[in-house]
Amino acid sequence: MMFKKVLLAGLMSASLTAAYAGNAHPQDGLSADEIKQIRSLMIEKKLADDKTLYPLFEVVEPAKDAVYAWRDNNGPMPDRKALVQFRKGNKFYKTVVNLSKKTVAEAEQTKGQPMILLDEFFAAASSVLEHKDFIAGLAKRGLKPEQVNCIPLTAGNFGTPADNNKRLMKVPCFVIPEGPNFYSKPVEGLYGTVDLEKREVIEVVDTGVVPIPEDEWDYTEEGVAKRTDLRPKWNPSKLEQKGGPNFKVEGNKVTWDMWKFHFRIDKRPGLVLSDVQVNDGKKWRNYIYQMHLSEVFVPYMDPAKTWNYRTYMDSGEYGFGVFLSPLRRGVDCPKYAKFFPAVMNDDMGNPVEIPDAICLFERDTGNPSWRHFEVFQQGPDKFVPTEGRPETELVLRSASEVGNYDYLIDYRFKQNGDVSIKVGASGLDATKGVASKDADSETFDEDTRYGSLIAPNLVAANHDHYFNFRVDLDVDGRNNVAMKTKLVPFNANSKDNPRGPMWRVKNVMIDNELAGRMQFTSFKPQYFMMVNPNKHGPLKLHPGVMMHHTNVSYGPYDFVKDMAMRRNAYLEYTVWTTQYDPKHRYAGGEYALGSDGSDTLAEWVKADKDLRNKDIVAWFSTGFHHIPRTEDWPVMSTEWITVHLQPMNFFQHNPALTLRTPESESIKDTIAKGMEKKAQEDKPAEAKTEKKGD
Ligand SMILES: [Cu+2]
Numbered sequence: 001m002m003f004k005k006v007l008l009a010g011l012m013s014a015s016l017t018a019a020y021a022g023n024a025h026p027q028d029g030l031s032a033d034e035i036k037q038i039r040s041l042m043i044e045k046k047l048a049d050d051k052t053l054y055p056l057f058e059v060v061e062p063a064k065d066a067v068y069a070w071r072d073n074n075g076p077m078p079d080r081k082a083l084v085q086f087r088k089g090n091k092f093y094k095t096v097v098n099l100s101k102k103t104v105a106e107a108e109q110t111k112g113q114p115m116i117l118l119d120e121f122f123a124a125a126s127s128v129l130e131h132k133d134f135i136a137g138l139a140k141r142g143l144k145p146e147q148v149n150c151i152p153l154t155a156g157n158f159g160t161p162a163d164n165n166k167r168l169m170k171v172p173c174f175v176i177p178e179g180p181n182f183y184s185k186p187v188e189g190l191y192g193t194v195d196l197e198k199r200e201v202i203e204v205v206d207t208g209v210v211p212i213p214e215d216e217w218d219y220t221e222e223g224v225a226k227r228t229d230l231r232p233k234w235n236p237s238k239l240e241q242k243g244g245p246n247f248k249v250e251g252n253k254v255t256w257d258m259w260k261f262h263f264r265i266d267k268r269p270g271l272v273l274s275d276v277q278v279n280d281g282k283k284w285r286n287y288i289y290q291m292h293l294s295e296v297f298v299p300y301m302d303p304a305k306t307w308n309y310r311t312y313m314d315s316g317e318y319g320f321g322v323f324l325s326p327l328r329r330g331v332d333c334p335k336y337a338k339f340f341p342a343v344m345n346d347d348m349g350n351p352v353e354i355p356d357a358i359c360l361f362e363r364d365t366g367n368p369s370w371r372h373f374e375v376f377q378q379g380p381d382k383f384v385p386t387e388g389r390p391e392t393e394l395v396l397r398s399a400s401e402v403g404n405y406d407y408l409i410d411y412r413f414k415q416n417g418d419v420s421i422k423v424g425a426s427g428l429d430a431t432k433g434v435a436s437k438d439a440d441s442e443t444f445d446e447d448t449r450y451g452s453l454i455a456p457n458l459v460a461a462n463h464d465h466y467f468n469f470r471v472d473l474d475v476d477g478r479n480n481v482a483m484k485t486k487l488v489p490f491n492a493n494s495k496d497n498p499r500g501p502m503w504r505v506k507n508v509m510i511d512n513e514l515a516g517r518m519q520f521t522s523f524k525p526q527y528f529m530m531v532n533p534n535k536h537g538p539l540k541l542h543p544g545v546m547m548h549h550t551n552v553s554y555g556p557y558d559f560v561k562d563m564a565m566r567r568n569a570y571l572e573y574t575v576w577t578t579q580y581d582p583k584h585r586y587a588g589g590e591y592a593l594g595s596d597g598s599d600t601l602a603e604w605v606k607a608d609k610d611l612r613n614k615d616i617v618a619w620f621s622t623g624f625h626h627i628p629r630t631e632d633w634p635v636m637s638t639e640w641i642t643v644h645l646q647p648m649n650f651f652q653h654n655p656a657l658t659l660r661t662p663e664s665e666s667i668k669d670t671i672a673k674g675m676e677k678k679a680q681e682d683k684p685a686e687a688k689t690e691k692k693g694d
Contacts, residue, residue, distance in 0.1 A: 023251025027274040029264030032351035039349035055114035057345040112591025124152035128192035133204035148173040156311040167196040179218035188433030213457035217634035239334040265342040269293040270320035294470040295588035297568040302450040302461040311564035316592020320400040324357040337361035389659040404428040416656040417647035426638040429460035460628030482510040513605040516577030544648040551641035569602035580615035
């Protein structure tokens with residue numbers, strides 16, 4: 001985290017230039033110049049002074065009508081507006097700044113707690129080290145304040161007067177390592193609670209001394225080489241792209257193959273993709289108006305006093321945009337990728353830039369997009385090779401480092417009309433110090449009741465990772481219907497059919513929001529589909545998009561008794577569908593920190609709005625349970641999970657049919673080579689036969 005402070009401070013650069021120029025798009029994020037203008041206007045209009053702190057500047061998108069009118073009918077560029085959250089005294093307020101008219105709306109107090117300011121974060125980390133009880137707790141463990149680093153963690157809300165709608169963080173510490181591994185030496189059993197509004201430590205909890213692990217678990221190449229032999233030198237199988245990319249970037253708009261989209265970075269959700277259009281060979285058609293991360297939830301399952309509050313809503317509490325980390329060429333993305341910085345406001349309302357926060361690249365996946373070998377085409381004098389095409393995909397990637405975890409978020413586009421949203425989880429397990437050194441230790445059973453021993457004196461607690469995405473599909477137009485495509489059993493037995501049980505497809509239209517909640521289980525298979533009932537495809541079928549639920553996780557949870565789950569009640573179902581409402585962007589509510597669950601997707605749908613032939617929005621969750629293992633330590637392999645969207649009766653045929661065979665291996669060449677090879681093989685075989693005949 002200290003790295004982040006240094007990085008962000010170091011990146012405040014005067015070289016930031018205006019991004020809002022010729023290629024402007026109404027859905028662009030705020031440029032550095034606009035951020036500066038917002039701060040000036042806030043001061044000029046006397047809502048702020050030069051010491052005011054701002055958790056969030058975020059572009060306020062124009063109405064959808066205005067965006068489509070601008071794009072399709074030469075409509076005017078709508079006014080540029082920004083939402084501004086700021087602190088005044090101990091409270092937070094919000095207002096809207098109109099950058100085009102240079103006006104600022106009346107401010108109102110926020111109905112919840114905005115994201116943590118970095119200023120609060122670092123103040124919380126250092127404040128515990130000045131508290132006498134905390135210093136005494138460290139001394140009991142033979143430590144001085146200068147020997148530890150502390151990490152403030154959001155404190156959750158469990159419905160008690162002590163934490164409802166409060167701005168609290170709990171702060172445990174780690175012994176400062178010589179190497180890079182921040183989490184190898186937890187100072188277990190000791191934390192301080194900091195009230196960020198009062199800016200004071202309100203409690204120090206010490207549940208007793210636990211041994212501090214000796215091993216630092218350095219994960220750099222040099223550090224690993226000291227522990228064990230590195231792999232032998234290796235011939236790298238590298239990705240490269242000769243002749244430059246096939247994509248074109250103009251401003252924040254990307255065009256590649258059959259795809260066209262716009263992207264920006266928002267401070268809370270990170271990457272936001274808008275205006276995703278697809279080309280069917282004749283024209284560009286609407287596909288997805290917007291998609292972005294809506295919330296992240298990571299609840300731990302350890303009931304100990306020092307752990308039970310750990311129920312993080314990483315996006316709404318910390319921010320996936322603000323914690324974007326620079327991507328490393330050749331490791332995080334291929335060397336030939338195009339990199340983009342992320343620009344956002346810092347606490348003081350000035351622009352900061354995170355370099356290389358986004359990368360964009362094409363890659364050959366090494367897989368066939370499609371293939372077929374036809375055995376019945378082959379003959380004694382005829383070889384028909386496999387027909388197929390290599391698969392290429394376009395990847396737009398970011399990586400947010402939220403504490404010990406690193407979350408990659410990919411939007412992957414394929415040449416067959418598929419879009420995948422992928423989340424890759426890597427980084428370090430959250431560590432808990434324990435007395436056990438191995439499974440023979442006396443305290444092993446107790447130490448590992450709620451987690452796994454991953455190294456001597458280190459347990460990683462069981463937990464989950466959930467990600468909700470808001471996907472505003474506008475399938476071939478704005479008004480759509482949603483469907484449950486169910487596989488239902490039927491008895492097919494008849495005098496002509498000796499087989500009885502089979503399945504058929506039953507499409508059920510989702511009339512209203514409550515009916516649109518979907519859980520998935522392989523035992524009762526069903527799919528989610530969004531269809532445009534106002535358009536007809538080539539076979540007079542309605543064009544649609546289907547969701548393939550590749551990674552779903554449920555329970556065992558209690559959405560009634562567990563406040564942490566109520567705050568994230570959108571996880572009870574994997575898919576939700578709502579009427580379009582630009583105010584509803586985040587499934588866990590507008591304000592996540594200290595939230596009570598009264599402003600979540602699960603509550604909004606109680607309005608049970610009509611979804612038939614309306615502008616509707618889908619919300620998809622993906623996630624996984626994490627039972628830690630020794631192989632997670634000292635750094636975890638990247639685990640990918642997916643939300644997968646496929647076109648359904650949208651195109652005339654497989655869009656990947658028109659891919660070209662790579663020139664060097666044209667079908668003609670392959671056939672010629674194949675025939676030549678066969679002729680050569682046949683010669684000695686004939687000779688052999690002749691010999692036998694002798
Ligand atoms: Cu995990």
